[in-house]
Amino acid sequence: MLDLTSQPSFITEQGSNMSHVELSSGACFPGNCSEDCCFQQAGKEVLQIERNALAQLDQYINHDFSHACEKIFNCQGKVVVMGIGKSGHIGRKIAATFASTGTPAFFIHPTEASHGDLGMVTSQDIVLAISNSGETGEILSLIPILKRQKILLIAMSGNPKSNMGEVADIHLCIKVPEEACPLGLAPTASTTATLVMGDALAVALLKKRRFTPQHFALSHPGGLLGRKLLVRVDEIMHIGTEIPQVTLDASLRDALLEITQKKLGLTVICDDQMKIAGVFTDGDLRRVLSDNTFDLNNAKIAEVMTSGGIHISADKLAVEALNLMQSHNITVLLVVEDERLLGVVHMHDLLKAGIV
The missing domain is CATH 3.10.580.10 (CBS-domain)
Incomplete structure (x- = not known):
């Protein structure tokens, strides 16, 4: 349990003034700055932290990345993306990006998978499991079943030595130096890195498939691009x-x-x-x-x-x-x-x- 009394971060109102307490070194909050600078400084700090995280991510576009692309490209089924919490939200977006760029994919919530939705996964599919810690219990509980069905497992986590990282057929590292959240609690830089790694996979596969705007329009018939590329x-x-x-x-x-x-x-x-x-x-x-x-x-x-x-x-x-x-x-x-x-x-x- 968090010891809230040890957290040096709170702001109290005193009349028309706001007393200032720093959350982290160099942070700026109401009380010791102009009206806008505190928000701007905090925002710029987040951008810098996340830029640093993405710069670190470059080293993980390696042989494992190529191996994952090769397996997905040759997959006869679909890519099934799984994740819990913020990883789940990012996973939904990754699955949607795959699906709209020529790689058939869909998202399954691991909890729902444990209660019947795992029946949607076949031996021809590939599971892409996302967990920053690599220790998400809901996903770990599914792995024995996936292994029994000989379903290829690609794990995307920040810890190659985690349980997910160790048992996966392919591990894609998304480790970041730090989160942008000053408390180190809310997933921020790590979710950005996960999203970018997913985009990197989707775009690499798009290029390998020689995916065209016309192909893209076929999966977006209701949108403006679909009309532009389909109506003759x-x-x-x-x-x-x-x-x-x-x-x-x-x-x-x-x-x-x-x-x-x-x-x-x-x-x-x-x-x-x-x-x-x-x-x-x-x-x-x-x-x-x-x-x-x-x-x-x-x-x-x-x-x-x-x-x-x-x-x-x-x-x-x-x-x-x-x-x-x-x-x-x-x-x-x-x-x-x-x-x-x-x-x-x-x-x-x-x-x-x-x-x-």
Whole structure:
């Protein structure tokens, strides 16, 4: 039990002033500093301690780390992450990072594992057990069963000589010089080191698998990245009668009516085979109106159109259409296959699809 009377750390209120007591050497708390400096100094001390911890962690990216990556890469099942308390919270994040970067994984609470959830673990899986001390009883009680089932055990702890470290097939050390907590009680630097070691594993495996943004999007279909990397142009383009188009012999008046009816800010000029001759946009209309040499009542669209048009293939990603629009400072793209018009896609369509 902690002897609270021996702790030199408390702050008492006296009227409008706060008496100051130091928790550790060099610490700064209300009473002997400006309004903000005590918090800032404490925060900077934490950052420095945790930076030092991560610098120390570099030495543990060694053969054991490579061995763990190799086993996980060749695993035919899943990585089952276990941990209690703060290690459990970090373990959940590590499992989630694995799962979203190409390494199938899930988290099991060791207590729940002892009451039936261990049935989710198969002999093809790998267990990644996390405990800073390496002496977590709930995990140690599961190890004989894991060994009996010949399940590979990777232990991540701060003590290679702990019971977990000794019985594990592979041990990843996460030892830190000190915790950022001045009482040395709350896991701080050690949990940061654990999280970073998990990230190092996940990213090393991601690179080995040649994991791409498209692979990442498949596990994030509901997110912005998923939409950007999964939605194609042919899923959002306007087709058929929705396409604003006129023939080469159409009048300027006909073209203006088509632009007004279809409400996409342009019309495409095509021949009978849907081969594109040019486009006429709102911007082209302003140009024509400013030119007094045109006879607006009798002008043909072929006289005032802009030849060609910026286009994209139907099988391209919608985000590529967005990039093309932005690079050309336009709001509509033609969708073309074999030089023939298939459809049009407007910036508003990208907005509706959540691409922008």
